[in-house]
Amino acid sequence: MKCDQARELILTDAIDVEISTEDKRELLTHLVACESCRLLMDRAEADLVRPFEQAVRLVPPPEIWQNIESGLDRAALQADSRASDAGMGIFVRLRKLIQQAARPFALTIAVILLAVFFSFFHREPTVRTVTRLSPAASALMLICERDSAFEEALVKNIQFDTPIEKLFF
Amino acid sequence: MPEISDLVIERACSGDRRAFDEIYRAHSGMVYNVAFRMTGHLEIAGEITQDVFMAVFRKLVQFRGQSKLKTWIYRITVNTALNFRRKESVEKEHLRAYAVEKKILEPTVASQPDHEAFDRVQELMMVLPPEQRVCMLLRSIEQLSYQEIADVLEININTVRTRLKRARESLFAKLRGGTHEV
Numbered sequence: 001m002k003c004d005q006a007r008e009l010i011l012t013d014a015i016d017v018e019i020s021t022e023d024k025r026e027l028l029t030h031l032v033a034c035e036s037c038r039l040l041m042d043r044a045e046a047d048l049v050r051p052f053e054q055a056v057r058l059v060p061p062p063e064i065w066q067n068i069e070s071g072l073d074r075a076a077l078q079a080d081s082r083a084s085d086a087g088m089g090i091f092v093r094l095r096k097l098i099q100q101a102a103r104p105f106a107l108t109i110a111v112i113l114l115a116v117f118f119s120f121f122h123r124e125p126t127v128r129t130v131t132r133l134s135p136a137a138s139a140l141m142l143i144c145e146r147d148s149a150f151e152e153a154l155v156k157n158i159q160f161d162t163p164i165e166k167l168f169f
Numbered sequence: 170m171p172e173i174s175d176l177v178i179e180r181a182c183s184g185d186r187r188a189f190d191e192i193y194r195a196h197s198g199m200v201y202n203v204a205f206r207m208t209g210h211l212e213i214a215g216e217i218t219q220d221v222f223m224a225v226f227r228k229l230v231q232f233r234g235q236s237k238l239k240t241w242i243y244r245i246t247v248n249t250a251l252n253f254r255r256k257e258s259v260e261k262e263h264l265r266a267y268a269v270e271k272k273i274l275e276p277t278v279a280s281q282p283d284h285e286a287f288d289r290v291q292e293l294m295m296v297l298p299p300e301q302r303v304c305m306l307l308r309s310i311e312q313l314s315y316q317e318i319a320d321v322l323e324i325n326i327n328t329v330r331t332r333l334k335r336a337r338e339s340l341f342a343k344l345r346g347g348t349h350e351v
Contacts, residue, residue: 011337012330016308018315047344048337052309055290060201064215065193068222072186075226 001030006037015044173238182230200246206306207250209295221246243321247303296343301336
């Protein structure tokens with residue numbers, strides 16, 4: 001075995017205890033004869049194996065599990081909400097959809113109704129036509145139908161108030 | 170690390186909080202230590218641990234038992250830590266560029282890791298690039314075999330060997346004062 005091969009084995013399989021029996025035998029033979037490779041083996045174990053094996057193991061603080069539990073609670077709530085949405089009947093879902101979609105529609109209808117309501121109360125008053133005669137005029141008409149001389153005498157002296165009376169008399 | 174039975178996994182899958190607590194107690198130490206050794210920050214390690222167990226809880230139903238639960242959790246931890254580092258470094262780079270531009274920071278100021286937990290091993294780990302660091306961590310601290318590391322990282326066993334060799338050469342160089350000659 002040459003030094004290059006020995007060094008490669010030392011930095012990998014040998015110090016990681018992954019070396020095959022045959023490679024181990026060849027490496028040991030080489031180490032007996034090669035002082036620099038023997039030194040490398042010692043250094044590798046001292047600097048690159050033992051300090052890592054003895055590295056401090058940190059303990060996760062308890063807040064981590066508390067945060068995870070809160071996250072799981074939130075996830076469970078969201079899952080429940082999704083499940084209830086999926087489980088409710090078609091009519092309930094339709095009603096929800098209509099409720100959401102109907103809002104702008106209902107607003108438009110309300111605005112139109114308000115506009116109609118105000119326009120109704122603010123329009124100009126129409127001219128009322130008088131079709132009925134006052135009692136005095138009715139009595140006079142009855143008399144006049146019977147006596148034309150009396151009619152002429154009355155018409156000259158009586159004041160008529162309604163437009164139709166003014167028109168006919 | 171106690172072995173978690175299939176029954177406990179099934180109970181945790183169906184939402185049993187006590188079963189999930191059992192999984193947490195068995196693996197949280199490993200997750201927290203891997204996260205710390207990967208990032209060098211206790212606070213970030215705590216965040217990663219939370220993210221990992223939330224992911225474990227969400228994905229536990231997808232765990233088919235083809236690998237060990239331990240290997241599966243190691244994989245999630247390493248991926249979460251690597252993604253966290255990537256995201257962090259991008260965000261920090263943007264912030265640093267902004268701060269330097271606005272003259273809030275000097276260009277040479279770098280973020281400092283937690284000194285209370287920062288031992289000699291961590292100092293050496295931080296010298297290594299992430300892909301070598303994770304191999305060193307899983308082999309030399311977590312004591313995983315080459316095959317287990319290959320399974321966790323989903324890479325070839327020879328790639329594990331190569332990364333370990335390069336990592337150790339770099340560490341020797343650091344210990345001997347900067348030269349790469351071993």
